[in-house]
Amino acid sequence: MRVLVTGGDGYCGWATALYLSNRGYEVGILDNLVRRHWDQQLGIETLTPIAPIQQRIQRWRDLTGKSIDLFMGDINNYSFLINSLREFQPDSIVHFGEQRSAPFSMIDREHAVLTQSNNVMGNLNILYAMREEFPDAHLVKLGTMGEYGTPNIDIEEGYITIEHNGRKDTVPYPKQPGSFYHLSKVHDSHNIHFACKIWGLRATDLNQGVVYGVLTEETGMDELLINRLDYDGIFGTALNRFCIQAAINHPLTVYGKGGQTRAFLDIRDTVRCVELAIANPAEPGHFRVFNQFTEMFSVGDLAMMVKKAGVTLGLDVEIQNIENPRVELEDHYFNAKNTNLLDLGLQPHYLSDSLLDSLLNFAIKYKHRVDKNEILPKVSWRNPGSVYAKS
Numbered sequence: 001m002r003v004l005v006t007g008g009d010g011y012c013g014w015a016t017a018l019y020l021s022n023r024g025y026e027v028g029i030l031d032n033l034v035r036r037h038w039d040q041q042l043g044i045e046t047l048t049p050i051a052p053i054q055q056r057i058q059r060w061r062d063l064t065g066k067s068i069d070l071f072m073g074d075i076n077n078y079s080f081l082i083n084s085l086r087e088f089q090p091d092s093i094v095h096f097g098e099q100r101s102a103p104f105s106m107i108d109r110e111h112a113v114l115t116q117s118n119n120v121m122g123n124l125n126i127l128y129a130m131r132e133e134f135p136d137a138h139l140v141k142l143g144t145m146g147e148y149g150t151p152n153i154d155i156e157e158g159y160i161t162i163e164h165n166g167r168k169d170t171v172p173y174p175k176q177p178g179s180f181y182h183l184s185k186v187h188d189s190h191n192i193h194f195a196c197k198i199w200g201l202r203a204t205d206l207n208q209g210v211v212y213g214v215l216t217e218e219t220g221m222d223e224l225l226i227n228r229l230d231y232d233g234i235f236g237t238a239l240n241r242f243c244i245q246a247a248i249n250h251p252l253t254v255y256g257k258g259g260q261t262r263a264f265l266d267i268r269d270t271v272r273c274v275e276l277a278i279a280n281p282a283e284p285g286h287f288r289v290f291n292q293f294t295e296m297f298s299v300g301d302l303a304m305m306v307k308k309a310g311v312t313l314g315l316d317v318e319i320q321n322i323e324n325p326r327v328e329l330e331d332h333y334f335n336a337k338n339t340n341l342l343d344l345g346l347q348p349h350y351l352s353d354s355l356l357d358s359l360l361n362f363a364i365k366y367k368h369r370v371d372k373n374e375i376l377p378k379v380s381w382r383n384p385g386s387v388y389a390k391s
């Protein structure tokens, strides 16, 4: 099976491309490397020294004998996109290639517009390309659990059955996202749902939780295959950030009360979930939704777990509740379903002491690369126009 991974130079995409290649899929990566460019513009860097994409792919080939095709360009350039698809002839398109940071999207008007035009238009281009020349291909689209927000009722997988004034219907689950980034994912979901309905396309929306960890079997094979690991206040995500903060003796940055509960998963499960979706494609005309996470934690509880694991390693770990730069509930109900991927055979890697231990040791290994000025959040939801807006 031929799988095109858009965003294949990124955190989830790189791990997925190698995992699928290792399992015998014919893999292509399509990426315009804009994430590396944004890092440079913002003056931030991944904790890990990532090699140029050409070197990464060459090293993979040298080690395994497996080749990965590279299409370097922008999904928003339609002629580039359609020509790449014609050349590669995908059976599945795994679409990771978007701007994925909530704080980035909240810097100012320009970053909000960039996020939504990059994401929503890019996704629409893929839908049109599929409609025109690849109507049988399966779109596996990375959405996010944050599309749902934090409603005071259980979160279903994409759809909810409602009885209203004596009548009953199954409708898309209500969306109450918390950033212009998360909103871009909601817009994508609506566009994909509509395209499946009118053109008979097949798609799976993977509403993924926050991903943690860095090593997969493949990216751990060689230093040149190392994955990115973001720790800064814009692209760094909760658990990964806490481990790196612990490694450099920086107090763990819990925003507000820390009662915000989110869905999480290990990057080793990200790659497996994508494979399960590809191997069990949606039916033509179906917009299928899977909630892709394995566990739910509050931010405060995660910080406590990192502190405990850090102390065991001899680190001095403090937790600091800092003013929340976001507008979000800090104490709320959160209970989401995640049975679809388990039913397809997912065997989760639950967060364990050994994973925390390995992530902390990984962070310690590269801690000399940390820029301490990039730890605290600088983007405010209430007051757009932070320091980054001027860079």
Ligand code: NAD
Binding pocket: 006, 007, 008, 009, 010, 011, 012, 013, 030, 031, 032, 033, 034, 035, 036, 073, 074, 075, 076, 095, 096, 097, 098, 099, 100, 118, 122, 142, 143, 144, 145, 208, 209, 210, 211, 212, 228, 237
């Ligand atoms: P990332 O920033 O590491 O990777 C995204 C990649 O997409 C980058 O290599 C970037 O250059 C590329 N890209 C962006 N816009 C592009 C365009 N217009 N054309 C071509 N390439 C483009 O992000 P990630 O963490 O790997 O996230 C991948 C996807 O998974 C995103 O869609 C994100 O919303 C989703 N997701 C991520 C997480 C997480 O915790 N990291 C959680 C849930 C969902």
Ligand code: USQ
Binding pocket: 100, 101, 102, 103, 143, 144, 145, 146, 147, 182, 208, 209, 210, 211, 235, 236, 237, 238, 239, 241, 253, 254, 255, 256, 258, 260, 262, 263, 299, 326, 328
């Ligand atoms: N948080 C802290 N301290 C930190 C960082 C974050 O308390 O140092 C809190 C935030 O306030 C928030 C929660 O942790 O309540 C999660 O924040 P995050 O930055 O880890 O994750 P988020 O902004 O939601 O975005 C990340 C990815 C995004 C993906 C999303 C999945 O960047 O691409 O879509 O996780 S989800 O959260 O399920 O929507």
